[in-house]
Amino acid sequence: QSALTQPASVSGSPGQSITISCTGTSSDVGSYNLVSWYQQHPGKAPKLMIYEGSKRPSGVSNRFSGSKSGNTASLTISGLQADDEADYYCCSYAGSSTYVFGTGTKVTVL
Amino acid sequence: EVQLVESGGGLVQPGGSLRLSCAASGFTFSSYWMHWVRQAPGKGLVWVSRINSDGSSTRYADSVKGRFTISRDNANNTLYLQMNSLRAEDTAVYYCVRGAPPDYWGQGTLVTVSS
Numbered sequence A: 001q002s003a004l005t006q007p008a009s010v011s012g013s014p015g016q017s018i019t020i021s022c023t024g025t026s027s028d029v030g031s032y033n034l035v036s037w038y039q040q041h042p043g044k045a046p047k048l049m050i051y052e053g054s055k056r057p058s059g060v061s062n063r064f065s066g067s068k069s070g071n072t073a074s075l076t077i078s079g080l081q082a083d084d085e086a087d088y089y090c091c092s093y094a095g096s097s098t099y100v101f102g103t104g105t106k107v108t109v110l
Numbered sequence B: 001e002v003q004l005v006e007s008g009g010g011l012v013q014p015g016g017s018l019r020l021s022c023a024a025s026g027f028t029f030s031s032y033w034m035h036w037v038r039q040a041p042g043k044g045l046v047w048v049s050r051i052n053s054d055g056s057s058t059r060y061a062d063s064v065k066g067r068f069t070i071s072r073d074n075a076n077n078t079l080y081l082q083m084n085s086l087r088a089e090d091t092a093v094y095y096c097v098r099g100a101p102p103d104y105w106g107q108g109t110l111v112t113v114s115s
Helices: none
Strands: A009-012 A018-023 A035-040 A047-050 A064-069 A072-077 A086-093 A099-101 A105-109 B003-007 B010-012 B018-025 B034-039 B045-051 B058-060 B068-073 B078-083 B092-098 B109-113
Touching: A009 A018, A018 A086, A018 A105, A035 A064, A035 A072, A047 A064, A072 A086, A086 B045, A099 B045, B003 B092, B018 B034, B018 B092, B018 B109, B034 B068, B034 B078, B045 B068, B045 B078, B058 B068
Parallel strands: A009 A105, B010 B109
Antiparallel strands: A018 A072, A035 A047, A035 A086, A064 A072, A086 A099, A086 A105, B003 B018, B018 B078, B034 B045, B034 B092, B045 B058, B068 B078, B092 B109
16 A cells, blocks of 8 residues: 655746656556545645546546556646646555555646 | 544543544435544554444554454444554544545544553
8 A cells, every 4th residue: 555656846947848757567557447636725625637547527627637657647737827836646456445645736826 | 525523532540441432414324434534743644444334344553453444334323443452552533434445534533642
């Protein structure tokens, strides 16, 4: 049950695109197309942004997109906006009805 | 509107016990898996436990196995987490989370383990 690996921080200017990686193993990310991504603003509860690798819940901007290759999932934010500044976490199903979260990435809008 | 409201957090001494509750509304509680996820101060999210829709199956992170027990009361739309043998490293905000994948989150309840 080791945490998935994410970069500690990613930054970009308004309007740019950034990508956050989430690296797991063949026992979690690599075995299932069940990666979710969450946005968390300071002092707030996390919000689901992407599920099942690339699907967006109703109400989430299409500037957020997800993908996966092998043991690594990715979240791309296009047209970066000030309100996108937050912490982002990936989460993968890890088999046997268990889940594992990523280490988290702080996104800074320059 | 989906609502999850946690309660029961507070200050407890090492070795002590605490029971967290999560009152659910706005959806058919008995149809969903439920989870507890925690976040230590300034740290990341950590999955703690999961229970299936009828309460017949539970899973735990290795760090809490044997000390924490997840349960649910579908008649009263409430999720529980019984925490025993608490340690300083259990200090965190505990979130109640709906579903698979985990989608809606409560606002969390703070558990502080300290002497």
